Every structure is written in structure tokens, then in C-alpha cells.
Amino acid sequence: MPKIxxxxxxxxxxxxxxxxxxxxxxxxxxxxxxxxxxxSTNIRVEIRAGGKRLIRVSDNGTGMARxxxxxxxxRHATSKVNRIEDLEKMQTFGFRGEALASIASxxxxxxxxRTADAIEGTKVNVEGGVFRSVQESGxxxxxxxxxxxxxxxxxxxxxxLKTDTTEVNHITNQVTWAALAHPNIQFSLSHxxxxxxxxxxxxxxxxxxxxxxxxxxxxxxxxxxEELPDLKLYGLLGKPEFTKPNREYQLFFLxxxxxxxxxxxxxxxxxxxxxxxxxxxxxxxxFLTLAPEAVDVNVHPAKIEVRFRNERMVYSGLVRMLxxxxxxxxxxxxxxxxxxASQASPEAKSTTAHPYQGRTTGKEISTFQHRPRQPxxxxxxxxxxxxxxxxxxxxxxxxxxxxxxxxKQELKPxxxxxxxxxxxxxxxxxxxxxxxDAVELKTNLFKTYIVAEAKDKIFFIDQHVAAxxxxxxxxxxxxEEDGIPVQGLLLPVTLESTPQQLGALKIHGALxxxxxxxxxxxxxxxxxxxxxxxxxxxxxxxxTVTDLLDKLPEQPHTDVQMPQALEDALVTxxxxxxxxxxxxxxxxxMINLVRELSEAKLPFNCPHSRPIIIEMGRDELERRFxx
Numbered sequence: 116m117p118k119i120x121x122x123x124x125x126x127x128x129x130x131x132x133x134x135x136x137x138x139x140x141x142x143x144x145x146x147x148x149x150x151x152x153x154x155s156t157n158i159r160v161e162i163r164a165g166g167k168r169l170i171r172v173s174d175n176g177t178g179m180a181r182x183x184x185x186x187x188x189x190r191h192a193t194s195k196v197n198r199i200e201d202l203e204k205m206q207t208f209g210f211r212g213e214a215l216a217s218i219a220s221x222x223x224x225x226x227x228x229r230t231a232d233a234i235e236g237t238k239v240n241v242e243g244g245v246f247r248s249v250q251e252s253g254x255x256x257x258x259x260x261x262x263x264x265x266x267x268x269x270x271x272x273x274x275x276l277k278t279d280t281t282e283v284n285h286i287t288n289q290v291t292w293a294a295l296a297h298p299n300i301q302f303s304l305s306h307x308x309x310x311x312x313x314x315x316x317x318x319x320x321x322x323x324x325x326x327x328x329x330x331x332x333x334x335x336x337x338x339x340x341e342e343l344p345d346l347k348l349y350g351l352l353g354k355p356e357f358t359k360p361n362r363e364y365q366l367f368f369l370x371x372x373x374x375x376x377x378x379x380x381x382x383x384x385x386x387x388x389x390x391x392x393x394x395x396x397x398x399x400x401x402f403l404t405l406a407p408e409a410v411d412v413n414v415h416p417a418k419i420e421v422r423f424r425n426e427r428m429v430y431s432g433l434v435r436m437l438x439x440x441x442x443x444x445x446x447x448x449x450x451x452x453x454x455x456a457s458q459a460s461p462e463a464k465s466t467t468a469h470p471y472q473g474r475t476t477g478k479e480i481s482t483f484q485h486r487p488r489q490p491x492x493x494x495x496x497x498x499x500x501x502x503x504x505x506x507x508x509x510x511x512x513x514x515x516x517x518x519x520x521x522x523k524q525e526l527k528p529x530x531x532x533x534x535x536x537x538x539x540x541x542x543x544x545x546x547x548x549x550x551x552d553a554v555e556l557k558t559n560l561f562k563t564y565i566v567a568e569a570k571d572k573i574f575f576i577d578q579h580v581a582a583x584x585x586x587x588x589x590x591x592x593x594x595e596e597d598g599i600p601v602q603g604l605l606l607p608v609t610l611e612s613t614p615q616q617l618g619a620l621k622i623h624g625a626l627x628x629x630x631x632x633x634x635x636x637x638x639x640x641x642x643x644x645x646x647x648x649x650x651x652x653x654x655x656x657x658x659t660v661t662d663l664l665d666k667l668p669e670q671p672h673t674d675v676q677m678p679q680a681l682e683d684a685l686v687t688x689x690x691x692x693x694x695x696x697x698x699x700x701x702x703x704x705m706i707n708l709v710r711e712l713s714e715a716k717l718p719f720n721c722p723h724s725r726p727i728i729i730e731m732g733r734d735e736l737e738r739r740f741x742x
Contacts, residue, residue, distance in 0.1 A: 135217045138276060139166025139265055140285035142222075145214035146260050147293050150174035153258060156316065157301045158293075164307070165279030166286055167265055175257040178230040181237040185249065188226070188241060190216040220244035221272070223263040231256040243268045287311055291327055292366065292373040295400065298323035320402070324351060336398070337444045341436035346405055346429065348436045353398030355448040355719070355726065358391055364398040369405060372412070374421050378430055379403075386437035390446060390720040405429070438717070445549060446719045447574075450731040540702050547710045548574065549718065556705055563696040565705050571733040576709060578700060580721035582693035585711045586650060587722045590685045599631040600649040608644040609637070610657045616664040617642070623667045626677075630684055632660065650692040659691040686722040 136142055143160055150158045153176025163169035179187060190213060218224060219241040229236030238252035266273040276282060283306050290312055294302040298320050304312040314326040325333035335357035341348045353364070367379045379401065387397045411422040423429045544556040546567050554574070557566045565576040593599045612620070617640055620627070627634055631648035647656045663684055672680045694700065700708070712718050712727065720726055 135213050136221060136265075138285060139170060139282050140289050142166065142170050142218055142262055142265065143172065143286050144289045144293075145218065146170070146172035147290065149214070150176055150258065151293065151297060151300065153177045155257065155300065158303075160286070160290055160302075160304045162283070162286060162304075162306050165276075165282030167273070167276060167279070167282065168263065170262040170265065171259065173257065173259040175255070178233075178236070178257050179228045180230055180233065181249075181251075184226055184228050184237045184239055188215050188219055188224075188239065188246075216244075218262060221269050222265045222267065225261040225263075226258070227252060227254050227261075228258040229254050229256050283311070292368075294327060295320065295323060295366065296368050296371040296373060296402070320349070320400075321351065324400070336400075337440070337446075339440035339444060341439055343432045343436065345409065346403065346432045346436075348404075348433060349402040350437070350440065351398075351400040352437075352440065352444070355390060355446055357398055358395035359398055360395060362396050364400075365396065366400045368400075368402045369410060369421055370403070370407065372421075373419070375419050376421065378423065378426055379433065382430055382433040382437065386434050386441070389717055389722060389724060390441075392724050401433075403433075441717075441719070447728045447730045448726050449735075450729060451735055544702055544706065546706060547713050549713050556702065556709075559700060559705065561696070562699055565700075565709065567709070573731045573733070573736070575729045575731070576712070577696075577725070577727055578694055578698070578705070578708065579696050580693075580723075580725050581708055581712045581727045583689045583721045583723075584715055584718065584727055585708070586692050587685055587689035588715050588717075589650075590648075590689060594629070594681075594685070598629075601631045601633070601646050602649040603633070603646045604644065604653065604656075607635075608653065608656050610642040610644060610660060612640050612642050612661070612664065614640060615669075616640075616661065618669065619664045619667040622669070622671055623680075626667070626672075626680065626684060627660075627663070629681065630663075630688060634660065648688060648692070651688065652692070655691050659688065662687055662691075689722060 135145065139162065143162075143166065147158060147160065150172060153174060155174035155176035157175045159171075159173045161169065161171040161173075215224075215226075220243060223243075224241040226239040226241075227236060235251045236254040237249070238254075239249050240247040266276070286306075287304060290302055290304045294300070294312070294314055298317040301316045302312065302314055303310070312327070314323065317323045317326065321333060321336070321338055324336065335354050336351040337354060339350050339352065341350075353359075362380075365380070365383065367374050367376050369376075383397060383399060387399075391397050405423075409424050411424070540556055540558060546554040546556050548554040548567055548569070551569045551572075554567050554569045557568050559565055559578070560575075563578060565578055565581075567574040567576065590599055617636065620634060620636070620642065624634070631646070631651075632644065633646035635643040635645060637643045642660070644656050644660060647653065647659075651659060666683065666687070667680070694708075719728060
């Protein structure tokens with residue numbers, strides 16, 4: 116007796132339902148996509164008990180005649196595909212012909228439909244995959260599908276559904292994504308007769324975002340549009356200070372189809388990773404347009420994943436377009452007072468969030484390397500900015516004692532006298548800051564922050580992270596060209612290392628050579644530093660080598676790991692070589708630093724993701740003074 120047999124239609128449909136119908140949200144997704152394919156302009160979704168008891172999707176689309184209504188419930192029945200070649204230019208959402216048959220096999224299903232030119236419609240009832248009745252019925256043009264008691268005949272599947280709240284959230288996501296992709300369609304969603312979502316048709320996606328997420332959310336987005344010969348990108352990107360703790364607000368759409376894509380996720384990391392703190396995620400809604408034949412949408416039963424024919428082209432193109440959009444939008448955090456705070460009384464205590472974003476990549480800028488501090492006599496040490504490197508400690512300024520016999524009238528109260536800058540800034544010192552017009556250098560605060568003024572704007576530039584960004588990009592450029600310049604040391608620097616560090620040097624010696632170090636084992640645990648990268652100050656050479664050795668693994672890098680290891684090393688080298696908070700820069704050095712920063716590829720954040728420039732509007736300043 117043969118052991119192999121053909122599955123019955125009932126079993127086959129239930130197996131297919133296991134692939135297509137994962138939960139109530141899967142049903143809503145399939146039915147909404149059918150409604151959009153039917154050229155609907157108004158789609159209504161009603162659910163009860165999280166979609167377990169009722170799902171009803173109604174549209175005003177083209178509807179179906181009686182014959183099509185019956186065929187639509189057969190497995191692999193579709194109007195979208197005639198030949199296998201049709202899959203290569205697929206522009207509709209549904210095309211497999213599995214959805215309705217699968218849904219009807221695990222529910223009590225009703226289909227009510229009418230074309231615009233028909234006098235009456237057709238009503239079809241199916242229970243557990245079995246046709247119960249087909250009859251003529253009156254209804255409005257379009258299609259109305261009702262699913263009662265989902266998984267009533269598959270109790271094992273029913274047990275795996277979550278709470279009503281969880282299932283409603285999944286359904287809300289599906290309707291929201293469809294509404295984002297199709298702003299020209301009106302969508303509504305209700306649960307247990309309570310409205311959850313109701314958005315009218317819109318002329319733009321930004322308006323649709325405002326209706327779905329609120330005015331404040333929309334105002335924190337940067338809208339952009341970029342185009343390459345084979346790829347178009349429309350995007351809504353959160354401002355630098357507008358980030359989220361998870362990836363929930365990173366949504367991707369391809370040819371108006373919501374998708375998941377590891378490639379696009381990697382694009383975001385590449386283009387924005389340097390600008391977003393490690394524990395935060397950018398808000399990004401990306402809408403891609405690509406020729407249908409350049410993408411395969413038939414790689415997942417639920418059509419939520421796609422395969423690009425030319426992944427490298429898509430990846431590099433998206434990275435270029437995102438970076439271009441960031442530059443045009445001037446991705447700079449702004450100091451702004453919330454509306455509530457600005458309306459508070461003068462006595463009310465105001466709090467302002469500190470924007471902390473940012474990562475990035477060379478030109479000659481030797482004046483921005485590390486320089487020894489030059490404290491003026493009697494000055495208090497300048498405060499250190501976060502992440503700044505210190506290599507020496509200065510004692511506090513001496514306090515006059517009674518024995519000093521200083522005339523009483525000559526004593527000046529500590530902390531109340533403003534010392535003049537060591538290098539007075541000439542009036543009208545022009546700056547080249549990105550593409551802003553008429554920018555003037557004004558001062559340097561705390562020997563750390565360069566202050567520049569433009570029309571109705573003030574810019575604060577952190578000199579350490581600005582120099583770090585410039586040096587990092589210069590190192591990357593030099594590494595790709597002729598290598599990082601090396602300076603030999605007249606007297607080698609001696610470094611006492613641990614056995615672990617010595618072992619790391621033996622394993623990763625080639626990495627140090629690439630960076631411009633000439634290191635030699637000198638017996639025992641001693642390392643001689645005979646040459647260093649030319650921008651690196653000799654005084655921090657030993658500490659830099661020690662830090663790099665401590666970060667390196669105990670095993671050699673693979674070909675995949677090496678680029679990341681090299682990048683991490685360049686970041687450390689840039690940080691050690693850059694000017695520090697507290698270093699004194701003269702006017703020429705500040706002007707050159709800002710000019711070089713403006714020519715960087717990513718001038719808004721340092722390689723550690725910290726912001727380089729923060730902007731404050733004149734109106735904000737006046738609001739804080741209640742002018």
C-alpha cells in the first residue's frame with residue numbers, strides 16, 4: 116500500500132492558512148491590500164475582540180461580478196498573474212491567489228460585492244472552507260468582507276493568539292502602514308465600535324503623518340526627496356534631537372508596499388550611525404521607488420520581505436542619497452524652549468533637553484592637533500567637556516594669605532571678574548560655516564566652544580569634537596591614498612606593557628603599521644615607540660598605544676572584522692590627536708578649524724556620535740529674556 120497520498124483540499128487550505136494567516140492582523144493586511152488593488156478611495160476596517168470574533172473590511176472599489184466572486188475563493192485564483200514572467204513586473208499587492216481561500220478555511224466567511232454597473236450584488240457564505248450559500252443581495256458598489264470567529268475550527272492556533280490589546284496593536288500597525296503608503300485613500304479603523312483611527316485622503320505624506328502621529332511629531336521631521344537614475348527616495352527623517360529608544364519608528368516602503376529589509380536597516384546605520392547615540396534610534400520613514408523588474412517580491416508568503424536584484428546598487432545609492440539629504444537639511448541640533456515652558460511665568464524654573472547626537476570622515480589641519488594648555492597666571496582651570504582627554508593635572512590657583520600683605524583695595528573677588536581673551540578677535544572676522552551666509556566669529560567660551568553669529572542665529576562649535584571629526588576624515592582619506600604620514604622620534608618613547616598587551620602587539624602588529632606606528636619589543640614587557648603618526652603629539656603617544664592595545668582582541672581579525680577594527684583605531688587616533696577642551700586657539704586657528712569642518716563629509720557629529728554644532732535662534736534667545 117503506497118505511503119504517499121494527495122492532501123485533501125481542506126487540509127491543503129489549512130496548511131496554506133498557517134503560512135498566510137498568522138494572526139488577525141494578517142487577515143486585515145491581505146484584505147486591505149485587495150481593497151487597494153481594487154482602486155478603492157475609502158477603506159473601513161471594523162474588529163471585535165482584537166479581531167478574534169469579527170473582522171470586517173469594506174471598500175468602495177471596483178467590486179466583482181458573481182463569477183469572479185466565486186472564483187476568488189478558490190485556491191490560486193488571481194487576476195494579476197497569467198505567466199511566470201508577470202512576476203518580474205509585479206505592481207499590485209496581492210497576486211498569489213491564496214489569501215481568500217486560506218482565510219475562508221479557518222473562519223466563518225462572508226463576501227458581499229457589487230460592480231458599479233450591476234443592479235444587484237453577490238453574497239457568498241463559506242464556513243471552514245465549505246461553501247454554504249451563494250445568493251443575490253443588495254449592497255453599495257465595492258466589496259465587503261466579514262470574517263467571524265477566526266480559527267474557530269483550529270483551536271490550537273487560537274490558543275497562540277495574544278490578548279485583545281496586543282492583537283489590536285498589530286492590526287493598527289497594518290492599517291497605519293497602509294495609510295502612510297497611500298495618502299490618497301481614506302482609512303478608518305474601529306474596535307468594539309470605538310474609533311481608533313480615521314484619516315481623510317491627503318495630498319501629501321507629511322500631512323498624512325500629521326494626522327496619524329500628531330502635529331508635534333510631524334514638526335520634528337525633515338522632509339527630503341532624492342533621485343538617482345534607477346532609484347528614487349522620498350523620506351521623512353527625525354531631527355537630531357528627535358530620536359527613539361527602539362526601531363519602532365523606522366518604517367520602509369518599496370513601491371508603496373511596507374517591507375522589512377536588513378539592507379535598508381544597514382543603510383540607516385551607515386548614514387546615520389555617526390549622528391545618533393548608541394542607545395537611541397533615528398526616526399525615519401523611507402519610501403523607495405524602484406523598477407518592478409529590479410526587485411523580487413515573491414520571496415515571502417506574506418510579501419513582507421523582498422529581494423533586490425542589485426543589492427550593492429541599492430545600498431550605495433541609498434547611503435549617498437541619505438547623506439546628501441542630511442547635508443541639505445543641515446542636521447544640527449537646536450536649542451529650543453518647549454511651548455509650555457516659553458509660556459510659563461518668569462519665576463518658573465525652565466528645563467531644556469540637551470541634544471546629544473551624532474559619527475563620521477581629510478585635509479591638512481595641523482593646527483588642530485593636541486597642544487599643551489597655556490593657563491594664564493591666576494586663571495582657574497577651564498572645565499573639561501565630556502570625553503575630553505587630559506594628560507596632566509594643574510594645581511588650583513593659589514589663594515592669597517594674610518601674610519602676603521596685599522593692599523586690601525587691590526584684592527579682586529574670585530569668579531566675578533571677566534578676564535579678557537588672550538587673543539582678541541578682530542571685529543567682523545568672517546567664517547566659512549557650511550553654506551550659511553554672513554557668519555562671523557565672535558568669541559571662544561571656556562577655551563572650549565567657538566561662538567559664531569549668522570543672520571538671526573548663534574552657533575556653538577565644540578573645538579575638540581570639531582577637530583576630531585576633521586582629523587578622522589583626513590586619516591581615512593590618507594589611508595585610502597598614500598598612507599598616514601609618519602614622524603620618526605629622535606628619542607624612542609619607552610612603554611611598559613602587560614603580557615596581554617604584548618600578546619596583542621604580536622597579533623596585531625600590521626594594524627599599528629597601517630596607522631603609522633613603528634613599535635619594537637625591547638625585552639621583557641618593554642615596548643619602544645620609534646615612530647608615530649605625524650599629527651599625534653609625542654606626549655600622548657604612549658597612552659594612545661596603550662589604549663589601542665587594550666581594545667584589541669586576543670585573536671587576529673578576520674577579513675570582515677578588519678575594516679571595523681581599523682575604523683575604531685582611527686577614531687581613537689583622531690581623539691588623541693585633536694585639540695582638547697581648555698586648549699587656547701587664536702583667531703586664525705579657529706577660522707581654519709571651522710573652514711575645514713565645513714568641508715568634511717559629515718560635519719555635524721564626531722566619530723563618537725557627539726554633536727559638533729548646536730544652533731540657537733535669535734527668537735529663542737529673546738523668548739528666554741521675555742522680550
